[in-house]
Amino acid sequence: MKVAVRTTGHVMGCKQALLAGLLCLLSGIVCAQPQAPASLAEQRAKAVTEVVLGILSYARWPVEPDRLRLCVIGPTEYTDDLLKGTTQATGRPVTVRRLLASNPTIAGECDAAYIGKLTVEERNHLFAALTGRPVLSISESDDQCTVGSLFCLRVSDEQVSFEVNLDSVARSGVRIHPSVLQLSRRKPAAT
Known part of the structure; x- marks a missing residue:
């Protein structure tokens, strides 16, 4: 027992x-x-970071920088993830910093500019400073992508897409791989 x-x-x-x-x-x-992003804003910020890094990876400057200098100019909604700094898929580090639109060193200290909400006067001043300089500009705001910026982001709940201003690309001195130009023509997926 x-x-x-x-x-x-x-x-x-x-x-x-x-x-x-x-x-x-x-x-x-x-x-x-893996932890899911806590909010829609975090998801958008991560998606914007991926798109911006993708655009930058298909750009070529007249003199390739060892460390890409990305300047965030003006108030932005989706740069929280981008501001942490990162490394491109090629291994090139990306240094990200915020600058005021009126900063006179933008054209000389930035290889790329991520542009947030600016007044018309600030935008005009910024693009006048960038004219003739090899600076890739990406606009976050809802403009028509007709003046200044090379790329204009379109952020929605479903995806981040972009438009390309071919005139600005031609005048920038920065060469953009044709694949990126083709991507901008792609229509969003129907949901």
């Missing part, structure tokens, strides 16, 4: 140990799952 009790206790102990092990295993799997 003592053996039967011991066996029953041993079986119960094995079941508990097995259950505890299974719970530990499942909790490890749950913890290992």
